[in-house]
Amino acid sequence: MTASDYTATLARKRMGAGALLSDQFGRVLLVEPTYVPYWEVPGGSVEAGESPYAAVNRELREELGVLVRVGRLLVTDWTPPAPERTEGLMLIYDGGLLPPDQTARIRLPAAELRSWAWCTLPEAATLLPEPLARRVTAAARARQENTSYYLENGHFIA
Structure with missing residues:
Protein backbone atom coordinates (compact mmCIF):
# COMPACT_ATOMS: atom_id res chain seq x y z
CA MET A 1 0.00 0.00 0.00
CA THR A 2 1.37 3.41 -0.96
CA ALA A 3 1.28 6.44 1.32
CA SER A 4 -1.46 8.02 -0.80
CA ASP A 5 -3.52 4.80 -0.65
CA TYR A 6 -3.17 4.77 3.13
CA THR A 7 -4.02 8.47 3.40
CA ALA A 8 -7.21 7.88 1.41
CA THR A 9 -8.39 5.43 4.09
CA LEU A 10 -8.04 7.91 6.98
CA ALA A 11 -11.06 9.51 8.60
CA ARG A 12 -12.03 12.98 7.48
CA LYS A 13 -13.08 15.48 10.11
CA ARG A 14 -14.83 18.81 9.85
CA MET A 15 -12.93 21.75 11.31
CA GLY A 16 -14.33 24.99 12.55
CA ALA A 17 -12.54 28.01 13.96
CA GLY A 18 -14.12 30.75 16.01
CA ALA A 19 -13.05 33.67 18.15
CA LEU A 20 -13.88 34.71 21.68
CA LEU A 21 -14.38 38.47 21.42
CA SER A 22 -15.18 40.52 24.50
CA ASP A 23 -16.24 44.06 25.29
CA GLN A 24 -15.02 46.31 28.10
CA PHE A 25 -17.64 44.77 30.43
CA GLY A 26 -16.43 41.18 29.90
CA ARG A 27 -19.38 40.13 27.74
CA VAL A 28 -18.81 37.85 24.73
CA LEU A 29 -19.88 38.55 21.17
CA LEU A 30 -22.36 36.11 19.63
CA VAL A 31 -23.84 36.09 16.15
CA GLU A 32 -27.23 34.81 15.00
CA PRO A 33 -26.94 32.89 11.71
CA THR A 34 -29.78 32.84 9.19
CA TYR A 35 -29.25 29.13 8.40
CA VAL A 36 -29.58 27.52 11.89
CA PRO A 37 -32.01 28.14 14.79
CA TYR A 38 -29.32 29.01 17.37
CA TRP A 39 -26.54 31.52 17.97
CA GLU A 40 -22.79 30.95 17.53
CA VAL A 41 -19.44 32.61 18.15
CA ASP A 77 -13.04 20.59 21.15
CA TRP A 78 -13.67 17.24 19.47
CA THR A 79 -17.32 16.91 18.48
CA PRO A 80 -18.85 13.48 17.90
CA PRO A 81 -20.69 12.56 14.71
CA ALA A 82 -24.41 13.20 14.54
CA PRO A 83 -27.00 12.18 11.93
CA GLU A 84 -26.59 15.46 10.05
CA ARG A 85 -22.80 15.89 10.36
CA THR A 86 -19.47 14.15 10.68
CA GLU A 87 -17.22 14.32 13.73
CA GLY A 88 -15.09 17.41 13.94
CA LEU A 89 -12.54 19.56 15.68
CA MET A 90 -13.75 22.97 16.78
CA LEU A 91 -11.20 25.59 17.79
CA ILE A 92 -11.71 28.86 19.64
CA TYR A 93 -9.02 31.53 19.49
CA ASP A 94 -8.67 34.61 21.66
CA GLY A 95 -10.14 37.55 19.75
CA GLY A 96 -9.37 39.91 22.63
CA LEU A 97 -11.20 43.10 23.47
CA LEU A 98 -13.30 44.71 20.75
CA PRO A 99 -13.39 48.42 21.66
CA PRO A 100 -16.55 50.52 21.15
CA ASP A 101 -15.20 52.22 17.99
CA GLN A 102 -14.64 48.82 16.32
CA THR A 103 -17.97 47.51 17.62
CA ALA A 104 -19.70 50.47 15.94
CA ARG A 105 -18.20 49.38 12.60
CA ILE A 106 -19.60 45.83 12.68
CA ARG A 107 -21.38 45.09 9.38
CA LEU A 108 -23.05 41.70 9.02
CA PRO A 109 -23.56 39.87 5.71
CA ALA A 110 -27.39 39.84 5.61
CA ALA A 111 -27.58 36.52 3.76
CA GLU A 112 -25.55 34.77 6.46
CA LEU A 113 -26.12 36.58 9.77
CA ARG A 114 -29.34 38.00 11.17
CA SER A 115 -27.90 39.86 14.19
CA TRP A 116 -25.21 40.02 16.85
CA ALA A 117 -25.19 40.69 20.59
CA TRP A 118 -22.93 41.15 23.58
CA CYS A 119 -23.83 38.51 26.18
CA THR A 120 -22.74 37.50 29.64
CA LEU A 121 -21.76 33.84 29.90
CA PRO A 122 -25.12 32.94 31.55
CA GLU A 123 -26.97 34.77 28.74
CA ALA A 124 -24.82 33.01 26.13
CA ALA A 125 -25.72 29.65 27.66
CA THR A 126 -29.40 30.32 26.88
CA LEU A 127 -28.68 31.11 23.21
CA LEU A 128 -26.01 28.54 22.32
CA PRO A 129 -26.35 24.77 21.92
CA GLU A 130 -25.14 23.09 25.12
CA PRO A 131 -21.80 21.80 23.74
CA LEU A 132 -20.99 25.23 22.30
CA ALA A 133 -22.00 26.97 25.54
CA ARG A 134 -19.57 24.68 27.40
CA ARG A 135 -16.88 25.42 24.80
CA VAL A 136 -17.34 29.19 25.13
CA THR A 137 -17.27 28.99 28.94
CA ALA A 138 -14.07 26.92 28.75
CA ALA A 139 -12.55 29.46 26.35
CA ALA A 140 -13.33 32.32 28.75
CA ARG A 141 -11.75 30.31 31.57
CA ALA A 142 -8.68 29.49 29.46
CA ARG A 143 -8.24 33.18 28.64
CA GLN A 144 -8.51 34.14 32.32
CA GLU A 145 -6.11 31.38 33.42
CA ASN A 146 -3.67 32.01 30.54
CA THR A 147 -3.87 28.41 29.38
CA SER A 148 -5.62 26.29 26.75
CA TYR A 149 -7.96 23.34 27.08
CA TYR A 150 -8.82 20.19 25.21
CA LEU A 151 -12.52 19.23 25.37
CA GLU A 152 -14.71 16.46 24.00
CA ASN A 153 -18.21 17.65 23.09
CA GLY A 154 -17.63 20.61 25.36
CA HIS A 155 -16.57 18.51 28.37
CA PHE A 156 -13.18 18.75 30.04
CA ILE A 157 -11.07 15.62 29.71
CA ALA A 158 -8.98 14.71 32.75
Whole structure:
Protein backbone atom coordinates (compact mmCIF):
# COMPACT_ATOMS: atom_id res chain seq x y z
CA MET A 1 0.00 0.00 0.00
CA THR A 2 1.37 3.41 -0.96
CA ALA A 3 1.28 6.44 1.32
CA SER A 4 -1.46 8.02 -0.80
CA ASP A 5 -3.52 4.80 -0.65
CA TYR A 6 -3.17 4.77 3.13
CA THR A 7 -4.02 8.47 3.40
CA ALA A 8 -7.21 7.88 1.41
CA THR A 9 -8.39 5.43 4.09
CA LEU A 10 -8.04 7.91 6.98
CA ALA A 11 -11.06 9.51 8.60
CA ARG A 12 -12.03 12.98 7.48
CA LYS A 13 -13.08 15.48 10.11
CA ARG A 14 -14.83 18.81 9.85
CA MET A 15 -12.93 21.75 11.31
CA GLY A 16 -14.33 24.99 12.55
CA ALA A 17 -12.54 28.01 13.96
CA GLY A 18 -14.12 30.75 16.01
CA ALA A 19 -13.05 33.67 18.15
CA LEU A 20 -13.88 34.71 21.68
CA LEU A 21 -14.38 38.47 21.42
CA SER A 22 -15.18 40.52 24.50
CA ASP A 23 -16.24 44.06 25.29
CA GLN A 24 -15.02 46.31 28.10
CA PHE A 25 -17.64 44.77 30.43
CA GLY A 26 -16.43 41.18 29.90
CA ARG A 27 -19.38 40.13 27.74
CA VAL A 28 -18.81 37.85 24.73
CA LEU A 29 -19.88 38.55 21.17
CA LEU A 30 -22.36 36.11 19.63
CA VAL A 31 -23.84 36.09 16.15
CA GLU A 32 -27.23 34.81 15.00
CA PRO A 33 -26.94 32.89 11.71
CA THR A 34 -29.78 32.84 9.19
CA TYR A 35 -29.25 29.13 8.40
CA VAL A 36 -29.58 27.52 11.89
CA PRO A 37 -32.01 28.14 14.79
CA TYR A 38 -29.32 29.01 17.37
CA TRP A 39 -26.54 31.52 17.97
CA GLU A 40 -22.79 30.95 17.53
CA VAL A 41 -19.44 32.61 18.15
CA PRO A 42 -18.06 34.49 15.14
CA GLY A 43 -16.14 32.09 12.93
CA GLY A 44 -16.84 29.24 10.59
CA SER A 45 -15.57 26.30 8.61
CA VAL A 46 -11.93 25.76 7.80
CA GLU A 47 -11.69 25.35 4.04
CA ALA A 48 -9.52 22.79 2.23
CA GLY A 49 -5.87 23.83 2.29
CA GLU A 50 -6.55 26.58 4.86
CA SER A 51 -5.14 26.69 8.37
CA PRO A 52 -7.58 27.12 11.26
CA TYR A 53 -5.85 30.40 12.19
CA ALA A 54 -6.24 31.74 8.64
CA ALA A 55 -9.87 30.59 8.64
CA VAL A 56 -10.82 32.43 11.84
CA ASN A 57 -9.21 35.63 10.56
CA ARG A 58 -11.00 35.29 7.21
CA GLU A 59 -14.34 34.52 8.86
CA LEU A 60 -14.11 37.51 11.20
CA ARG A 61 -13.48 39.84 8.23
CA GLU A 62 -16.36 38.26 6.27
CA GLU A 63 -18.85 38.06 9.15
CA LEU A 64 -18.17 41.26 11.07
CA GLY A 65 -16.45 43.47 8.54
CA VAL A 66 -13.79 44.52 11.07
CA LEU A 67 -10.14 43.62 11.35
CA VAL A 68 -9.38 41.79 14.57
CA ARG A 69 -5.95 40.70 15.73
CA VAL A 70 -6.64 37.09 16.71
CA GLY A 71 -4.43 35.73 19.45
CA ARG A 72 -3.67 32.33 20.83
CA LEU A 73 -5.69 29.14 20.76
CA LEU A 74 -7.93 28.81 23.84
CA VAL A 75 -9.89 25.60 23.21
CA THR A 76 -9.77 22.53 20.99
CA ASP A 77 -13.04 20.59 21.15
CA TRP A 78 -13.67 17.24 19.47
CA THR A 79 -17.32 16.91 18.48
CA PRO A 80 -18.85 13.48 17.90
CA PRO A 81 -20.69 12.56 14.71
CA ALA A 82 -24.41 13.20 14.54
CA PRO A 83 -27.00 12.18 11.93
CA GLU A 84 -26.59 15.46 10.05
CA ARG A 85 -22.80 15.89 10.36
CA THR A 86 -19.47 14.15 10.68
CA GLU A 87 -17.22 14.32 13.73
CA GLY A 88 -15.09 17.41 13.94
CA LEU A 89 -12.54 19.56 15.68
CA MET A 90 -13.75 22.97 16.78
CA LEU A 91 -11.20 25.59 17.79
CA ILE A 92 -11.71 28.86 19.64
CA TYR A 93 -9.02 31.53 19.49
CA ASP A 94 -8.67 34.61 21.66
CA GLY A 95 -10.14 37.55 19.75
CA GLY A 96 -9.37 39.91 22.63
CA LEU A 97 -11.20 43.10 23.47
CA LEU A 98 -13.30 44.71 20.75
CA PRO A 99 -13.39 48.42 21.66
CA PRO A 100 -16.55 50.52 21.15
CA ASP A 101 -15.20 52.22 17.99
CA GLN A 102 -14.64 48.82 16.32
CA THR A 103 -17.97 47.51 17.62
CA ALA A 104 -19.70 50.47 15.94
CA ARG A 105 -18.20 49.38 12.60
CA ILE A 106 -19.60 45.83 12.68
CA ARG A 107 -21.38 45.09 9.38
CA LEU A 108 -23.05 41.70 9.02
CA PRO A 109 -23.56 39.87 5.71
CA ALA A 110 -27.39 39.84 5.61
CA ALA A 111 -27.58 36.52 3.76
CA GLU A 112 -25.55 34.77 6.46
CA LEU A 113 -26.12 36.58 9.77
CA ARG A 114 -29.34 38.00 11.17
CA SER A 115 -27.90 39.86 14.19
CA TRP A 116 -25.21 40.02 16.85
CA ALA A 117 -25.19 40.69 20.59
CA TRP A 118 -22.93 41.15 23.58
CA CYS A 119 -23.83 38.51 26.18
CA THR A 120 -22.74 37.50 29.64
CA LEU A 121 -21.76 33.84 29.90
CA PRO A 122 -25.12 32.94 31.55
CA GLU A 123 -26.97 34.77 28.74
CA ALA A 124 -24.82 33.01 26.13
CA ALA A 125 -25.72 29.65 27.66
CA THR A 126 -29.40 30.32 26.88
CA LEU A 127 -28.68 31.11 23.21
CA LEU A 128 -26.01 28.54 22.32
CA PRO A 129 -26.35 24.77 21.92
CA GLU A 130 -25.14 23.09 25.12
CA PRO A 131 -21.80 21.80 23.74
CA LEU A 132 -20.99 25.23 22.30
CA ALA A 133 -22.00 26.97 25.54
CA ARG A 134 -19.57 24.68 27.40
CA ARG A 135 -16.88 25.42 24.80
CA VAL A 136 -17.34 29.19 25.13
CA THR A 137 -17.27 28.99 28.94
CA ALA A 138 -14.07 26.92 28.75
CA ALA A 139 -12.55 29.46 26.35
CA ALA A 140 -13.33 32.32 28.75
CA ARG A 141 -11.75 30.31 31.57
CA ALA A 142 -8.68 29.49 29.46
CA ARG A 143 -8.24 33.18 28.64
CA GLN A 144 -8.51 34.14 32.32
CA GLU A 145 -6.11 31.38 33.42
CA ASN A 146 -3.67 32.01 30.54
CA THR A 147 -3.87 28.41 29.38
CA SER A 148 -5.62 26.29 26.75
CA TYR A 149 -7.96 23.34 27.08
CA TYR A 150 -8.82 20.19 25.21
CA LEU A 151 -12.52 19.23 25.37
CA GLU A 152 -14.71 16.46 24.00
CA ASN A 153 -18.21 17.65 23.09
CA GLY A 154 -17.63 20.61 25.36
CA HIS A 155 -16.57 18.51 28.37
CA PHE A 156 -13.18 18.75 30.04
CA ILE A 157 -11.07 15.62 29.71
CA ALA A 158 -8.98 14.71 32.75
